[in-house]
Amino acid sequence: MRNVILNMSVSLDGYMEALDGDISWHLVDEEVHRQVNGFLAPAGAFLCGRRNYVMMDGFWPTADQDPDSPEPMREFAAIWRDTPKVVYSRTLDRVGRNATLVRDVVPEEVRALKERPGGPLFVGGASLAASFLRHGLIDEFHLYVHPVILGRGHRLFPELEARTDLTLADTRVFSNGVVLLHHRRA
Template structure:
């Protein structure tokens, strides 16, 4: 069965973007960017919610020729990586993406059962729909030294507790990663 990872840059107060949807505070330095590039290389399928897909599609397929090599590398990884985009409003997706407009929970269950690799989920709303069903196997939090005071929370409100086990902590110059597995 495929493993599903939910990872994001998160502010000290638990947000993945500010009240206007901006993520300009999360700009990784080269060390952290390379870590994400290497991590993304190991992902078999990337699951995107609509907002994250639109944000990524706005920039990564159009990275300028004079962008730093580390960004050009990620652009190539992102555009070629198989992606499943969950949206009820989009009518088409590009860059090796498949559009799913119905029942994300059931589709993710099928994707998990369809192989033994690693998938990632990107987008807090999409992850929030999967977390209560126990579909996330690993959480990777990249804690950034900023407090926003509002925005989109990394985790949804839940009806019951989910017990996790800290398995790794990694320090970067601009963030601290905490890796948690279901207990």
């Protein structure tokens, strides 16, 4: 069975973006980007919320066409373009190449997707991650904690009715101060 993995960047105080949507504080240097690429390359699909999909698909499909793009960016452009996407949105009318539009998170449908052969399923976007978390659908948490305190913004995790116990699977400290925390559901 495939795992559903939340793969996100977060500030030390738990925000995934500033109030205005700013993510310029993400310290994704070559070392971090190569690790991310290696981790995401075997993905079976990217499961995206609307905002996450629109942001990602607005840049990555052609990022490798810029001759000034560093190699890790060109590599990720191919990963993004070639990996199937499931886009959860009630407002989009259509999605691009290699993407499927789904209106709601239906736990049974996600579990059926996990049963199919292929690589892991990566969840992106705070609202979608919150929905998956409420339904108990996230198996692993792969969080890049950036050395910044935003003070306010859009929190990665919502308030929940019950706690979720986790087991630490791995850590990695990058030279730029980013710390990767990899947890699995207990």
